Amino acid sequence: MIQLINLQKRYGTGEIAVDVLKGIDLEISEGEYLSIMGPSGSGKSTLMNIIGCLDRQTEGRYLFQGQDVSEADEEKRARLRNQNIGFVFQHFQLLSRMNARQNVELPLIYAGMSPARRQKLAKEALERVGLSDRMEHLPSELSGGQQQRVAIARALVNRPPLLLADEPTGALDTASGEVVLKLFEELHQDGCTVVMITHDPEVSAHAERQVLIRDGALVEDRRFAEEGGVG
Numbered sequence: 001m002i003q004l005i006n007l008q009k010r011y012g013t014g015e016i017a018v019d020v021l022k023g024i025d026l027e028i029s030e031g032e033y034l035s036i037m038g039p040s041g042s043g044k045s046t047l048m049n050i051i052g053c054l055d056r057q058t059e060g061r062y063l064f065q066g067q068d069v070s071e072a073d074e075e076k077r078a079r080l081r082n083q084n085i086g087f088v089f090q091h092f093q094l095l096s097r098m099n100a101r102q103n104v105e106l107p108l109i110y111a112g113m114s115p116a117r118r119q120k121l122a123k124e125a126l127e128r129v130g131l132s133d134r135m136e137h138l139p140s141e142l143s144g145g146q147q148q149r150v151a152i153a154r155a156l157v158n159r160p161p162l163l164l165a166d167e168p169t170g171a172l173d174t175a176s177g178e179v180v181l182k183l184f185e186e187l188h189q190d191g192c193t194v195v196m197i198t199h200d201p202e203v204s205a206h207a208e209r210q211v212l213i214r215d216g217a218l219v220e221d222r223r224f225a226e227e228g229g230v231g
């Protein structure tokens with residue numbers, strides 16, 4: 001699904017240039033549940049933003065489903081992103097003036113769907129994350145864990161094949177974080193490719209494959225057997 005070849009990212013130019021990604025080679029297959037773990041500042045979010053077509057690398061190649069997206073124009077990249085990738089962020093990024101259902105409908109508005117169909121799909125997505133009784137609540141009326149579940153419903157409402165999550169449990173208490181991780185596991189079981197970024201080894205251990213990043217380089221790639229779990 002994803003192929004990164006000698007991927008490099010430099011911020012700034014000349015004397016203030018910083019090399020943040022220093023030649024990443026990584027392949028992610030359809031259906032994998034992968035975590036990218038590393039300390040703060042190691043380049044995880046930079047990497048996720050490139051995978052999500054929110055940013056571009058400065059060197060190297062990025063192929064998504066065999067297509068070179070580094071060469072594509074912004075319109076094509078936006079289309080690829082909207083059709084294939086759901087995003088979940090540490091601080092939820094919900095629109096505060098819209099209720100849960102309206103937030104979840106947003107990607108469907110961009111897709112040009114009719115209001116009736118939008119509402120139906122948004123409600124189904126919210127039911128799926130266990131929030132059928134919170135659909136008309138504003139984000140400010142929900143707990144952090146509930147807000148993150150709304151964000152997950154929004155990421156999934158148009159059934160993208162890839163979910164990218166950047167520190168999805170970072171702002172949550174342990175119990176709410178576990179609910180989020182359980183949802184990711186279910187999505188993975190349903191065939192969705194899940195790429196989760198975290199600095200927390202305990203969170204990372206929920207994934208089937210863990211890639212460690214340090215100082216902009218991949219230093220380890222570990223796979224766990226599906227049945228044996230961690231260890």
Ligand code: ADP
Binds near residue numbers: 020039040041
């Ligand atoms: P992580 O998510 O692992 O904490 P980031 O990818 O956010 O790491 O950042 C990696 C490094 O790149 C950090 O040193 C950060 O300061 C720097 N960085 C991130 N974004 C920018 C930017 N837009 N301009 C300049 N430097 C940046």
Ligand code: MG
Binds near residue numbers: 044
């Ligand atoms: Mg980060």
